[in-house]
Amino acid sequence: MNPAVFTVITFPFLFGVMFGDIGHGFMMTMAAALLCLYEGKLSKYADDEMFGTLYHGRYCILMMGCFAIYSGFIYNELFSVPLEIFGSTLWCSGEMTDDPQCATLGSITGQGGGSQLQKWPRSNLDKAYDFKGDGGSSGEEVVWDNYPFGADPGWSHTANKLNTANSFKMKFAIVVGVSQMVMGVCCKLMNTLYWKDMITLYFVYIPEIVFINSIFGYLVILILIKWTTNWDTSFILNNYEIVTIPQIYCKDDLSNLPCWTAPYQADRSLVPGYGASKLAQMPEHQWCMTPTATAGCAVFEYNGKLIVESNTYGNTTFMNPAHYSPETCAAGAEGCMLWKQGPPSLLDSLIKMFMEPGFVSIENQLIGGQGPLQALLILIAFVSVPMLLFPKPFLLKREHEAKMAAPGGFQPLQNFAHEADEGGSFFLSLALLLLIFFVLSRSVALSPPPLSNLSSSRVS
Numbered sequence: 001m002n003p004a005v006f007t008v009i010t011f012p013f014l015f016g017v018m019f020g021d022i023g024h025g026f027m028m029t030m031a032a033a034l035l036c037l038y039e040g041k042l043s044k045y046a047d048d049e050m051f052g053t054l055y056h057g058r059y060c061i062l063m064m065g066c067f068a069i070y071s072g073f074i075y076n077e078l079f080s081v082p083l084e085i086f087g088s089t090l091w092c093s094g095e096m097t098d099d100p101q102c103a104t105l106g107s108i109t110g111q112g113g114g115s116q117l118q119k120w121p122r123s124n125l126d127k128a129y130d131f132k133g134d135g136g137s138s139g140e141e142v143v144w145d146n147y148p149f150g151a152d153p154g155w156s157h158t159a160n161k162l163n164t165a166n167s168f169k170m171k172f173a174i175v176v177g178v179s180q181m182v183m184g185v186c187c188k189l190m191n192t193l194y195w196k197d198m199i200t201l202y203f204v205y206i207p208e209i210v211f212i213n214s215i216f217g218y219l220v221i222l223i224l225i226k227w228t229t230n231w232d233t234s235f236i237l238n239n240y241e242i243v244t245i246p247q248i249y250c251k252d253d254l255s256n257l258p259c260w261t262a263p264y265q266a267d268r269s270l271v272p273g274y275g276a277s278k279l280a281q282m283p284e285h286q287w288c289m290t291p292t293a294t295a296g297c298a299v300f301e302y303n304g305k306l307i308v309e310s311n312t313y314g315n316t317t318f319m320n321p322a323h324y325s326p327e328t329c330a331a332g333a334e335g336c337m338l339w340k341q342g343p344p345s346l347l348d349s350l351i352k353m354f355m356e357p358g359f360v361s362i363e364n365q366l367i368g369g370q371g372p373l374q375a376l377l378i379l380i381a382f383v384s385v386p387m388l389l390f391p392k393p394f395l396l397k398r399e400h401e402a403k404m405a406a407p408g409g410f411q412p413l414q415n416f417a418h419e420a421d422e423g424g425s426f427f428l429s430l431a432l433l434l435l436i437f438f439v440l441s442r443s444v445a446l447s448p449p450p451l452s453n454l455s456s457s458r459v460s
Helices: 004-018 022-037 039-045 049-056 058-075 100-109 153-157 161-195 198-228 326-331 346-355 370-389 391-405 414-446 451-459
Strands: 091-093 119-121 234-237 241-244 298-302 305-308 338-340
Touching (some): 022 039, 198 346, 298 338
Antiparallel strands (some): 298 305
């Protein structure tokens, strides 16, 4: 099977990912379309080196331009200018006083006002919690609004736009690149099955596919898990395990645990229902709205104890298992800890996969049992390397020797081989002698004359 069958699509697509812009892609598409429409008239100029490169690749350039336009719609950019084709940004800011939802959330969160530039995502926060009545949970989970298609143009006005875009493109390129490598190896599988080459099947294809997927395929899985995880609801309990707490606000009697406390209520004793009776009696470190009010603190019940989310910003003691662990929590509420997990760096995860095999700290875990799983994958990858390098040459050598020893098989031409060896040695010796003679002659020609000759010539 020829890999060009799918490469003719994947290569222009990867180009479009890197060159994604509606305007630039349109210009490239129009130029390639002209080359295709007038290919008969332009064929006489195809002998030119520079123009011939464009002419012979006109159909590939056409697909590259089309994919660049598609990626431009994904990025919502026209000549690097953000577009709002599918509606305005889903981010609210203090300047959006004419937007009803932004004005409502701004007044609730204290982020409103035309002079404020703080941004926050749109959500159904006003529906999940009753701000207008007596206060309380509606039982609805808080979810952030999603932009209808592609990237939200609001990212173009943020300070971390470049870091966000580059991070996404790098991970997406890894996913597509690894998929393309796996498809290429699968072409080898089809070819070996067609030619019934079992040696290549067992000792080339299988080790290759195992090696690729045990490292890079595993990395792709981590990327997909990181993309699809809601990090607002992922928490670390007692520095030991990861728990998921959906952003549903607590009822007054805490009958729907796990849940979140009332939003933007910095004083926990003023939380309606359970604030004065339960939250105020808990350890001081178990409160996340210090010093800034947030959309709520997660509440979890562990072995009959209520644990409220803590703010770990600038305090590494809370994340130290020596200070907070299941054992310290069993001893008393002062030793219990719950804090929000952030998305881990996959680059660090891949490096530590080899530098610290078998161990992944709890804050960097994406799946349960990740440490032993990575140790197993590394072992499989190392075993597949010698299986890829050594068996096939030895088996082919043994197969060749068996054919040579079989009656009527090929026999070595000893005399001719000996004579050829002698002839090769003779010419090699002659070449070495000529090289030595050339070096000596050059050194004699370039050597300076004796000092005696120089002095005599000056006297004369």
